[in-house]
Amino acid sequence: MTSADAAFEAKLRGLLPDAAFRPLTASYLEEPRGLFQGKGGLLVAPGSSEEVAALLRACHAGGVPVVPFGGGTGLVGGQVMPDANPVVLSLERMTRIRAVHPSENVMIAEAGAILADVQDAARDAGRLFPLSLASEGSCRIGGCLSTNAGGLNVLRYGTARDLCLGVEAVLPDGSVHHGLKRLRKDNTGYDLRGLMCGAEGTLGVITAASLRLFARPERTGVALLTVSDPTAALALLSMLQGRVAQGVSAFELIKGTSLHFLSETGLGGPQPFREAPDWSVLIELGLGRDQDPEAVLLSLFEEAQTQGMCADGVIAQSEAQSAALWKLREEIPLANRAIGAISSHDVSLPLSEIPTFLTRADAALAEIAPFRVNAFGHLGDGNLHYNVFAPEGASKRDFVAMRDAVRRCVYDLVHDHGGSFSAEHGVGRMKTHELAQYGDPARLTAMRAIKQALDPKGIMNPGVIFPT
CATH class of the missing domain: 3.30.43.10 (Uridine Diphospho-n-acetylenolpyruvylglucosamine Reductase, domain 2)
Incomplete structure (x- = not known):
């Protein structure tokens, strides 16, 4: 180089x-x-x-x-x-929204556009761009696509790759792929759009994208319900999907540790429960004008309570109450950062494997040290943020040397349960060794061949995905 x-x-x-x-x-x-x-x-x-x-x-x-x-x-x-x-x-100078086609539910945005600005442009056109992240006020749509970002609404709308119809991208030799088509169907060979999304800048630079828009839900509802355990949470999700199908926009699992951390750090605002439950779920529905989300959530709670899955809950009665409940969830990462994790893990698992994984992982880590574990995340799409902290009253410095052992323990169990060590943050430079260890050999061979074909000099983001 x-x-x-x-x-x-x-x-x-x-x-x-x-x-x-x-x-x-x-x-x-x-x-x-x-x-x-x-x-x-x-x-x-x-x-x-x-x-x-x-x-x-x-x-x-x-x-x-x-x-x-x-x-x-x-x-x-x-x-x-x-x-x-x-x-x-x-990409900070390439921020234009080039076009919005409301009747087609399509927007053309340059890669440097801030995600929140893309959301606002869709809203101004009476549409919804559903990608939603904690960093949406500063992250750019090109980075979201390059890392195949997930966020809060994957359950209903999919990841960033699913929200992209086509890309304009510059390849490592300077040639330009003009792929800004507004088509749902284009069955003409290899999917360069899908390849560029999630490549983390190793195969070229996305400069613009055709983005999928959606009709805005006429009525929304938000509730925070306690659940007895993650198994009950999954049963509740299944019950809810049986009632409103694709009307479930978000279904977030929250461990009691999250609420304790929020209280400890003064984040998240007032909490709705006198004592933090061991587990709870934050639910958001987006329904049509003829459906009453509050009635759906109340009926769900009553049936779940009868079956012993839920003991308590709060159903938002206003936009302000909905925002307050979401503030609890959205500020958990800030509380985690303030407490200081020894090791953070962004993992995904088959939904039915999640309860067993949580039990096994907690037990395995307890054999290393009496850690505190904060598990939360997008239960509806199988994405957990499984973060490990020093025991209460202990210093993080005294346990940092155990970080590698903690990561191996967690990732080995994720792999054993058929999951992924990277759900939505990508591989980057941090997880190249995990990719080499847990990646499928045939897939890795194909990935290296693609990298060599498109970037034979290895100039694009060296050290990302594959170590230098």
């Missing part, structure tokens, strides 16, 4: 306008968890796909590494290169 030095910058300045060059501040060399630190490089912010193409052609010819940078919110180190001075390719 060749560094993005002063000589290379001079060459680029002959190809790109002055507006594309910006100071490389510390924010472009850091990531939220502080586990990776960039050492330097050259920040370039192209203003069009043509400028991205010119940049990548130059990097390809010179063997200069490129790190695509969206909002910088990724949690696996994919946006920071610690062992080289790359071109940091920011």
Whole structure:
């Protein structure tokens, strides 16, 4: 690899306008968890796909590494290169909503558009773009697609890849894939859209996307119900889906530890229960105008209570109450960060395996140390955030040396139950060893072949997915 030095910058300045060059501040060399630190490089912010193409052609010819940078919110180190001075390719100047087609339920957005702005543009057109993340005020749609982000509404609407009809992308040699079609059906060979979504910037740079929009639900309802255990939570989900089918927008599992952490850190606002339940579920429904979500939730609670699955609950009676219940769920990660996890795990499992996994994982970790475990997440799509903390009153510093043993314990059990060590955050630089250990050999061989075919010089985000 060749560094993005002063000589290379001079060459680029002959190809790109002055507006594309910006100071490389510390924010472009850091990531939220502080586990990776960039050492330097050259920040370039192209203003069009043509400028991205010119940049990548130059990097390809010179063997200069490129790190695509969206909002910088990724949690696996994919946006920071610690062992080289790359071109940091920011999409911050490519923020236009190019077109909205409400009758087709399609939007064309540039990759640098902030997710919240995409949501607002859909709302202004009377439509819904359902991807919803805690970082939606700062993450960019290109980064969401490149990492195949999940979020709160996967149960109903799918991941970022499912919300994308086509992409405009610049490949490592500077050629441009013009794939911004607004088609639901295009059966013409390999799916480059699906390949670019989730590639984490290792196969090229997404510069724009055709996004799926949806009709906005006429009526919504939110409830927080206590459940006896995760098995009861799954039974409750099945019961609810039997009543409203695809009307379930979100179904979040919350362990009592989450509520204790919120109280301990002063986050989340007032809690609805006098004593934190061992387990609870946060439910959101999105229904048509002829359906009453509050009535559905009340009937669900009454039947679940009769069957011994639920003992208590709160059904929101206003938008303010709905927002208060969601605030509890959304600020759990902030409380976790304030407490300080020894090891955090973003895993997915077959739904029926979740209760047994939780029991086995808690027991296995207890044999290492008396850890506290906070398990929460998107139960409806099988995604758990399984985070491990020092015992109450103990210092995190005294247990950090056990991090590797904790991760092996958790990931071995996830693999044993047919799950994935990365549900929605990607592989990045953090989980390359896990991919090598748990990945299917034939799949890894195919992935390496694709990488070699599209990026033979290895300039695109080196060290992500596959270690350098």
